[in-house]
Amino acid sequence: MGIGEARAATRIKTVADARRLAHRRLPGPVWDYIEGGAGAETTLRANINAYELVHFLPRVGAVTGDSPDLSTSVLGTPVSMPLLLSPVGFTRMMDPAGDLAAVGAAGAAGTLATLSSMSGHTITEVAAAATGPAWFQLYFLGGRAGAEQLVDRAQQAGYRALVVTLDTPMPGNRERDSRHGLSPPLRLDRRTITKMAPRVLPHPRWLVDAARDRFSLDLINTTSLELGGKTMTSLEALLHWLAYPAKWEDFGWLREQWDGPILAKGVLTADDARRAIDVGADGVVVSNHGGRQLDSVDATIAALARVVGAVDGRVEVYLDGGVRRGADVVKAVALGAKAAMVGRAWAYGLAAAGRPGIDRVLRLLREDIDRTMRLVGATNIAEIDRSLVRTPPEWGP
């Protein structure tokens, strides 16, 4: 962790500041990879803007000056606040510390991070750097044979839950990436970076860091999977993934492979929420992949109530998409989420200032959850309920 990073982190006063600093540090193609959404980016914008439609109905005069209790539990694991880190791929190209920084920061904040299958450090390396519990997000890299090996590694390394992403039967239409000449499966290696030289050279700090890290931009989990006694190439593993997206039918098989809770990520409708319960999921993540997959779906905060209604307390419900403030977290919890999750917010922190940048973002979000709870009149998480918010009638009861 450099002194420069610690200094940069002190300039982050809001998630929007982290976003601005990240934009400045990163070469255009890397920035656009993080920031962009699919298609016209309608859902990307909606995820953020929909929080403005949730209004608080505060209980004034209800709390003492004492700090509220932010602690809760997620699938049996105690956490210090109802805020978790969503899986984000390619983090080593945002900062060499990548997911090592994410699990470190999450643990220090008393919460947990979800490691993406598309990580730059191995499942085992990340577990070794973790100072708290972590979840593992599964893509079927290398098809079912590859998935079996990833799940086994995650189990051996002690990840607590498996998060199965279902909204990615193929990559979404990321127009920003294609404008940069990047097409799925996205690969940033020395050759592509050289081709992008004119857009990379104006960002010397990023370039020096990436060079010191020997341009370790491989999707490391794609480089060691075996099929029929032979190690697949990275490209083979990715092609098998594209040919074998995760489906509901896989949950039965996964249950045999994985000894722990399984979450279905990408649920947006009541039908799919019920489907998740039918196949034995222990939780659902209401998510539209941060507006990066199918464009023109509902903002997640708008979809939350119908999923919570369909689930009816049988499994835990989580939400990600557009969370940029602690107040957004309180809104999601009021509408029935066990916890909210952030993707870009922590990625901005990482890209802006490495590990101290994520520490800072998590601290700011915690302070805002704390402040919002006091102002709405909630002394603990259980007191954050539906009576504290008003939402547009079409979102459901």
Ligand SMILES: Cc1cc2nc3c(=O)[nH]c(=O)nc-3n(C[C@H](O)[C@H](O)[C@H](O)COP(=O)(O)O)c2cc1C
């Ligand atoms: C740069 C980036 C990479 C992502 N990579 C993954 C991934 O590998 N697996 C996955 O399930 N979701 C991935 N997501 C989606 C996030 O897990 C999450 O659903 C989304 O970021 C939430 O929206 P937010 O960014 O507005 O917080 C990614 C999101 C971003 C921004």
